[in-house]
Amino acid sequence: xxxxxxxxxxxxxxxxxxxxxxxxxxxxxxxxxxxxxxxxxxxxxxxxxxxxxxxxxxxxxxxxxxxxxxxxxxxxxxxxxxxxxxxxxxxxxxxxxxxxxxxxxxxxxxxxxxxxxxxxxxxxxxxxxxxxxxxxxxxxxxxxxxxxxxxxxx
Numbered sequence: 001x002x003x004x005x006x007x008x009x010x011x012x013x014x015x016x017x018x019x020x021x022x023x024x025x026x027x028x029x030x031x032x033x034x035x036x037x038x039x040x041x042x043x044x045x046x047x048x049x050x051x052x053x054x055x056x057x058x059x060x061x062x063x064x065x066x067x068x069x070x071x072x073x074x075x076x077x078x079x080x081x082x083x084x085x086x087x088x089x090x091x092x093x094x095x096x097x098x099x100x101x102x103x104x105x106x107x108x109x110x111x112x113x114x115x116x117x118x119x120x121x122x123x124x125x126x127x128x129x130x131x132x133x134x135x136x137x138x139x140x141x142x143x144x145x146x147x148x149x150x151x152x153x154x
Contacts, residue, residue, distance in 0.1 A: 034121045057097035059090045060104040
């Protein structure tokens with residue numbers, strides 16, 4: 001089963017990452033202040049992790065996770081446990097996250113946590129730093145191209 005999963009990931013992940021990158025670029029040029037990505041295997045693959053400013057993990061207690069998976073997907077207890085064990089434990093993901101939303105309680109408490117996190121994202125100035133870096137790189141590339149072109153015609 002692991003070999004089949006690795007093969008499937010090797011085929012699909014490059015295309016998924018290209019599509020994600022394109023959506024990020026579009027969001028950047030549309031002026032979005034932040035972009036939220038839903039990456040189920042973020043920590044397991046590790047590919048995108050170095051490029052993220054903040055990582056939010058939505059967590060719940062083990063029993064809630066098991067029950068929700070069984071209800072949502074119609075899995076037996078054994079199938080749900082097998083699916084959970086195939087991924088990194090939530091506790092380990094929480095240790096690696098910058099932000100955690102505890103989804104064990106009521107929908108209202110979860111909503112309050114999400115709104116609080118959203119407020120923090122809106123108050124962040126990180127998007128200006130990123131835009132400044134990109135602008136600096138673009139300016140440098142254009143300047144180098146201009147120098148190379150002018151040198152060619154002299």
